[in-house]
Structure formats: C-alpha cells, structure tokens
Amino acid sequence: MKGYAGRILKVDLSTGKSSIKTIDEKYARKYLGGQGFAVEIVYHNVPEGADALSPENVLAMAPGLFAGYPVPTGGKTAFAGKSPATNTLAESIMGGSIGAELRHAGYDALEVHGKAEKPVYLFINDDEVEVNEADDLWGKDTRVTPETLKKRHGWDVKVACIGVAGEKLVRMACIDCDDRQSGRAGLGAVMGSKNLKAVVVRGTKDLEPADPGALLEIALRYQKIMEAAPSFIEDTKYGTGEFLGWINKEKGVFPTRNWQESVFKEREQIDPYYWATRYVTKNKACFACTKPCGKLFEVKDGKFAGVVIDGLEYETLYSLGSSCGNASIESVARANEVCDLVGIDTISAGVTIGFAMELIQRGILTEQEVGMKLTWDNAADAVPKMCEMMGNREGFGDVLSEGVKRASEKIGRGSARYAIHTKGMEPPAYDVRGMKGHGLSFMTSTRGACHLRAGFYAPELVGKFWRWEGIDRFSTEGKGEKVATMENFMCVYDSIGLCKFSRGFFLIDKLREVIKAITGLEFTEDELLRTGERIHTMKGNFNVLQGITRKDWLLPPRILEDPIPDGPSKGSKISVEEMNRMLDDYMTFRKWTADGVPTPEKLKELEIA
Amino acid sequence: MVKMLVPYPDKCTGCRFCEMACSLYHEGKVNHGSARLQVHRRDVRTDFPAVCTHCVSCGEECCVLHCPVEAIKNEDGIVRVEESECTACGTCVEVCPFGVMRMEDVAFKCDLCGGDPTCVKFCPMGAIKYEEPKPEQYELVRNLLKEEE
Numbered sequence: 001m002k003g004y005a006g007r008i009l010k011v012d013l014s015t016g017k018s019s020i021k022t023i024d025e026k027y028a029r030k031y032l033g034g035q036g037f038a039v040e041i042v043y044h045n046v047p048e049g050a051d052a053l054s055p056e057n058v059l060a061m062a063p064g065l066f067a068g069y070p071v072p073t074g075g076k077t078a079f080a081g082k083s084p085a086t087n088t089l090a091e092s093i094m095g096g097s098i099g100a101e102l103r104h105a106g107y108d109a110l111e112v113h114g115k116a117e118k119p120v121y122l123f124i125n126d127d128e129v130e131v132n133e134a135d136d137l138w139g140k141d142t143r144v145t146p147e148t149l150k151k152r153h154g155w156d157v158k159v160a161c162i163g164v165a166g167e168k169l170v171r172m173a174c175i176d177c178d179d180r181q182s183g184r185a186g187l188g189a190v191m192g193s194k195n196l197k198a199v200v201v202r203g204t205k206d207l208e209p210a211d212p213g214a215l216l217e218i219a220l221r222y223q224k225i226m227e228a229a230p231s232f233i234e235d236t237k238y239g240t241g242e243f244l245g246w247i248n249k250e251k252g253v254f255p256t257r258n259w260q261e262s263v264f265k266e267r268e269q270i271d272p273y274y275w276a277t278r279y280v281t282k283n284k285a286c287f288a289c290t291k292p293c294g295k296l297f298e299v300k301d302g303k304f305a306g307v308v309i310d311g312l313e314y315e316t317l318y319s320l321g322s323s324c325g326n327a328s329i330e331s332v333a334r335a336n337e338v339c340d341l342v343g344i345d346t347i348s349a350g351v352t353i354g355f356a357m358e359l360i361q362r363g364i365l366t367e368q369e370v371g372m373k374l375t376w377d378n379a380a381d382a383v384p385k386m387c388e389m390m391g392n393r394e395g396f397g398d399v400l401s402e403g404v405k406r407a408s409e410k411i412g413r414g415s416a417r418y419a420i421h422t423k424g425m426e427p428p429a430y431d432v433r434g435m436k437g438h439g440l441s442f443m444t445s446t447r448g449a450c451h452l453r454a455g456f457y458a459p460e461l462v463g464k465f466w467r468w469e470g471i472d473r474f475s476t477e478g479k480g481e482k483v484a485t486m487e488n489f490m491c492v493y494d495s496i497g498l499c500k501f502s503r504g505f506f507l508i509d510k511l512r513e514v515i516k517a518i519t520g521l522e523f524t525e526d527e528l529l530r531t532g533e534r535i536h537t538m539k540g541n542f543n544v545l546q547g548i549t550r551k552d553w554l555l556p557p558r559i560l561e562d563p564i565p566d567g568p569s570k571g572s573k574i575s576v577e578e579m580n581r582m583l584d585d586y587m588t589f590r591k592w593t594a595d596g597v598p599t600p601e602k603l604k605e606l607e608i609a
Numbered sequence: 610m611v612k613m614l615v616p617y618p619d620k621c622t623g624c625r626f627c628e629m630a631c632s633l634y635h636e637g638k639v640n641h642g643s644a645r646l647q648v649h650r651r652d653v654r655t656d657f658p659a660v661c662t663h664c665v666s667c668g669e670e671c672c673v674l675h676c677p678v679e680a681i682k683n684e685d686g687i688v689r690v691e692e693s694e695c696t697a698c699g700t701c702v703e704v705c706p707f708g709v710m711r712m713e714d715v716a717f718k719c720d721l722c723g724g725d726p727t728c729v730k731f732c733p734m735g736a737i738k739y740e741e742p743k744p745e746q747y748e749l750v751r752n753l754l755k756e757e758e
Contacts, residue, residue, distance in 0.1 A: 070629035285622035
C-alpha cells in the first residue's frame with residue numbers, strides 16, 4: 001500500500017510491552033488516517049463508561065494522511081482519547097512535526113494503553129521502542145522537557161510532551177510539540193494519568209508516494225497559487241487574528257467580559273494590526289505549512305520583558321484578552337506563555353478566568369476567596385498569575401483548573417448561570433448569538449463547544465462557502481443540513497491532516513487529486529464525505545454509549561436568554577425554540593433519533609461495528 | 610560568478626517544505642536523510658536551513674580536501690561526487706560542517722538541481738535564495754550549528 005507506513009504501534013505502559021499491527025487498503029479507505037485512525041482506535045478500545053483518567057483510557061496519535069509529504073498546510077497530527085473535560089470521545093489536532101516523524105519511523109498511528117508505575121517517556125527510534133524513566137523530567141515545563149530530551153537523543157528527534165498541568169491531571173491540559181499544541185479537551189491529562197511525560201520519535205525511513213512526479217508537480221502548483229492569494233500576505237503579516245478588528249467592529253460577535261458584551265471597545269492593542277509591527281520578530285510555521293500564521297512574539301522591556309512565544313492566535317486574543325477584559329497585549333502574551341509552559345489550553349483557561357471575574361463582579365465570589373484582585377480593571381496583572389495557579393493547581397487555581405462547568409458546580413450559589421460551555425467545553429471566540437448555525441455546531445460538536453469541528457463561522461460571516469450562497473447568520477433556516485455536511489467535510493480534513501485555514505482552497509476535487517498522488521487510491525466526492533460521516537458518527541455513538549445525548553448538548557443560559565447588548569448584532573440571541581428547531585433539522589438530516597442517537601440502520605449503512 | 614544556495618535563517622519558518630521537496634525531486638520518495646539540505650528547528654526562536662555551500666566557506670572541513678580517493682571535485686565552483694570513484698568510506702559525511710553530505714551506497718550531495726534548485730522554488734519565504742554566495746550568511750548557519758554540538 002503506497003503512501004502509508006502500513007503499521008500501527010501499540011504500547012502498553014502497564015506491561016512495558018509494545019506490539020505492531022498491520023493495516024490494509026480496506027482500513028485506509030475506511031478511516032483515511034489522522035483523526036480517522038485515532039477515532040477508530042479509541043472507539044474500539046476504550047470500554048463503555050471508562051474513567052478518562054484511568055488506565056482503561058487509550059491515547060491515540062496519528063499523522064494525517066498527507067503528513068510527511070510536501071502538501072502545503074498538510075502536516076497535521078491528530079491526538080484522541082476519552083476526554084477528562086467532557087467525557088466524550090475527543091480529538092485535538094496539532095501542527096507539530098511529531099506525526100510525520102512517527103510515519104518516518106514506520107507507523108501510521110500510535111496507541112498508548114495502560115499506565116506506567118512511575119514517570120516514563122516513550123522513545124521510538126524506528127523499530128526500537130523503549131519505555132524510559134522520566135523522574136528527572138517530572139515537574140519540568142514544555143520547553144525544558146524537549147530541550148533535555150534533545151540533548152540526550154540528538155537535536156533531530158521530535159518531542160511531544162506535557163507540562164506540570166498534565167502531570168497534575170488538570171482537565172484542560174494540553175500536549176505540546178514544537179511550541180504547537182494539541183490544546184483542547186484535556187488530552188494532556190490523559191498522558192499524565194498514564195505517567196507518560198513525553199513521546200520522543202526519530203524516524204529515518206522513506207515515505208514512498210504512489211506517483212512522486214505528480215505529487216511534486218501538485219505541491220509546487222498549489223504552493224504557488226496559495227502564495228499569490230491575498231490571504232497569504234494577511235496570514236504571514238498578522239497571523240490568525242487578522243480578522244479580529246472586522247469581527248469585533250463590523251460583525252459585533254467578539255465575546256467580551258465572559259460574553260456579557262460582543263464588542264471589545266478596548267480592542268486596540270490586541271488587534272494584530274497593532275502588535276505585529278511592534279513585537280513580532282519572525283514568522284513561524286507548523287510542519288509542512290507554506291502559509292505561516294505563527295508569529296514569534298517577543299517582549300523586550302517593561303514588566304513582561306523576556307516573554308517569547310510562538311503565537312497570539314485569534315482564539316487566545318479573545319480568551320486571555322477580551323473575555324477577561326484584558327486590553328494589555330503584553331499581559332495576554334505573558335498569559336499565553338504561562339499556559340504553554342505549564343501546558344494548559346489557552347481557550348479553556350481564559351474563558352474560565354473570565355467566568356470567575358464575572359462572579360466577582362456580581363458578588364458571587366469574593367477577592368478573598370480567590371486570593372487576588374481578579375477584577376476587570378486588574379486583568380493585566382491577574383490573568384497571567386491565575387494561569388500559573390491553574391496549571392499548578394495552586395489555591396483557587398485548583399477550582400478553576402477544572403473548567404467552568406465543574407468549577408460552577410463546586411462554587412454553587414447560582415454561578416452556573418454564568419458558566420458558558422457546551423458538554424463541559426469552554427467556547428471559542430465567536431458569539432454564536434449572532435451566528436446561529438455556528439451555535440448549532442457548538443452543540444453538535446462531539447467534543448463540546450468548538451469552532452473547528454464544523455468551521456461554520458466562515459460560511460456565516462462571509463455569507464457563502466463551497467456549495468452555498470446567501471447564508472444569513474441570523475437565520476436558523478437550513479443550518480442543520482449545512483452544519484452536518486461541514487462536520488463530515490472537516491472530519492475528512494482532520495483525517496488527511498490539512499489545516500482548516502485551507503478549507504476555502506482545498507475543496508474535495510483537489511483533495512482527491514492529492515490523495516491519488518500519494519496513495520494511488522481513487523475516491524469519489526460522495527465516498528470521501530461518507531468517510532467523514534462515518535468518523536463523526538463513531539464519535540457521536542461513542543458519546544451515546546457514555547450516556548451523553550441531546551439533553552447534554554444544549555446551549556448555556558447566556559446564549560438562550562441574554563440578547564447581545566450592543567453593536568452590529570445587537571438584540572440577537574438563540575431562543576430555545578430556535579435551538580430546538582436547528583437540532584431537529586440536524587438530527588433529521590443525519591438520520592439520528594431526536595435524542596441524538598445514531599440509529600442501528602445508520603450504523604450499519606456506515607459499516608460501524 | 611557562479612550562483613549558490615544562500616540561507617536566510619531569519620526568514621525560515623521551520624516548515625521543512627524544502628527538505629521534503631528536495632528528496633522527492635531527487636529520489637522519488639520523501640526522507641530527511643536523503644534531502645540535500647536540512648532544516649533545523651531547535652527551539653522556539655531558532656529555525657534555519659543548512660545548505661551545501663560548494664567550497665565557499667568550508668575551510669579545513671572541506672569534503673574535497675578530505676576525500677582520500679579524490680572522488681569529490683570542485684569543477685567551476687560546483688562540488689560534485691564522482692560516483693564511480695567513491696569507496697563509501699564516509700569521511701566526507703564526517704567532515705561536512707553543514708551536515709549535508711549524504712551516504713547510501715555511495716556519497717551524494719546537492720547538485721543545485723542543474724541550475725534550477727528545487728528548494729528555492731518551493732520556499733515561499735525566500736529563506737533560501739539562489740544568488741551570489743554570501744559568506745556572512747554561511748557563517749550565521751555555522752554558528753547556529755555549533756550551538757547544537
């Protein structure tokens with residue numbers, strides 16, 4: 001089978017033994033790679049009702065089908081497991097080079113079972129697989145850890161690791177590689193629960209595409225088209241936050257102060273048009289990305305001097321910025337650095353801090369309880385400090401490290417009214433009260449509130465995408481079908497390992513062309529979308545088996561009850577009636593029951609056993 | 610003046626597209642080990658391409674000087690391996706200061722793709738240029754490589 005390594009590596013940390021299974025064309029066609037492989041592994045190996053932080057959980061890592069080949073923006077790697085944050089099957093995709101390296105070592109996926117007795121790291125050196133002691137690495141951050149391991153094994157090895165938060169089972173802990181994160185859903189805590197500090201890979205084997213000449217020609221052609229597009233200049237200059245000003249001012253859907261407002265009036269500093277020219281010293285890219293949105297952001301002097309990060313993504317500018325009322329870009333950068341070093345997701349961290357700040361505003365929490373002045377007017381000082389306390393589970397940071405849902409349950413006193421999440425996942429930077437289909441996708445996303453499972457913000461903000469035109473962001477009409485279709489399409493993306501920032505460019509025809517050059521396999525458009533549907537449905541069915549159904553999908557009170565107070569989307573909210581209408585439409589299109597359960601006929605049709 | 614590959618570390622994003630394209634062009638498969646150049650990503654700040662400089666700045670570590678059977682020759686400023694004369698002893702791989710001398714059955718290395726370098730074409734950032742050699746740029750890369758030792 002061309003293109004693939006043809007093997008999956010299984011490591012059981014309880015016994016220290018590893019084994020290999022081979023995969024065939026049938027498997028590859030059914031799941032593609034990346035998310036598809038990772039979801040298949042979790043779906044078929046994690047027992048019903050297993051505790052996400054127990055040895056029964058399985059952590060899967062799989063390079064997308066394109067990872068390792070020169071496909072512009074196509075080097076992504078999927079991690080998956082049962083999420084300790086949401087108890088759903090959750091995957092989180094990263095741009096680090098670990099997946100491609102794994103494929104060079106001869107594996108299309110890694111599955112980690114069991115739990116080591118004490119801290120270990122995994123060293124995969126082509127066919128040699130070692131489980132090594134990691135006592136000296138335990139407690140180390142996500143920069144010291146890879147540096148230590150690279151000094152030990154050579155600068156060419158690739159390292160994915162967790163920070164202190166993962167070790168302390170923080171439910172928003174992430175996995176880091178190359179300063180890129182598999183951020184959402186707490187998969188870093190799954191690694192920590194297995195006593196697995198890091199995965200180190202060196203791969204020296206050839207990757208052989210089915211048609212090298214065609215692949216080289218396609219790679220250059222698409223790279224040049226992308227390079228000539230206006231978005232290349234925007235992404236390269238300003239990163240993913242390029243459209244922040246537009247979303248804030250023109251659309252009025254930039255959540256602010258825990259979603260009490262949707263326009264951040266103090267936006268000036270957090271807009272990349274302000275900071276890119278002042279703080280960015282270099283462009284950074286994910287593996288295989290020719291359209292670098294990563295920015296090396298350095299603070300040279302002042303209170304936050306010494307901060308250096310690959311980042312300040314759009315999402316983080318919201319979560320640690322507007323959502324906390326934090327207008328200081330240097331503070332946002334420092335908070336981002338802290339999150340990266342301790343290893344927590346910036347979205348969940350920022351939204352949870354913003355939640356606590358609103359509780360203090362309302363007198364539900366006191367500054368004494370929290371142990372600091374966690375107020376809107378003190379955000380620049382308080383936010384980075386609280387990130388550190390959350391990553392280390394110190395003081396009140398321990399409560400907040402659990403995320404808004406669990407924290408509100410611990411705090412009580414009606415605080416759940418201000419906890420914004422679906423399925424226990426804190427939402428990304430789009431006020432869905434002014435983009436209702438995206439609101440539906442927060443509910444239907446199998447890992448909880450997410451902007452990338454359907455990526456539906458783009459069609460709604462722009463008004464057209466792919467097959468659709470005239471999309472009205474304030475309407476619920478036809479959104480069920482569109483969101484479900486986009487979810488299927490995005491499952492394909494996460495399985496082949498393409499960045500979603502390419503989704504306006506790499507539509508299905510181009511994907512078919514690249515897949516054929518790499519693997520020799522031909523897919524029809526319907527077949528590819530059906531593969532996406534299969535992967536999404538497996539995740540959905542896994543969740544049903546954990547007892548998670550429609551009742552657990554619903555939007556939080558703020559989105560259902562509080563209209564957007566001001567700005568271009570003023571007055572808009574998603575009513576309970578609208579929510580239910582969209583959900584009904586969605587279930588009907590998917591041929592799932594009204595409760596969100598894939599029917600036996602649907603499972604059979606998709607060959608899900 | 611013969612044109613050479615010139616690396617610009619400040620422009621390199623660490624995406625490694627050039628590496629993949631290089632090995633795919635020359636070998637029909639992808640492998641960092643058979644790419645004729647290498648992208649290093651050491652830490653959050655440091656990404657850079659190490660390229661063959663064709664005798665411009667190798668000094669005492671020159672593969673041409675050290676080859677015991679004189680199978681590596683500098684002809685008109687371009688360093689080439691005479692495959693039929695190579696004994697695969699590995700000396701050139703050891704001495705190459707940029708780590709871009711390769712060895713499988715015999716030694717092989719960057720040949721500038723016959724005057725239209727693939728890496729230059731594929732890099733969207735201008736981190737590798739095909740132009741008059743710039744010794745100061747090679748020195749930058751050598752210093753970065755020394756930090757890895």
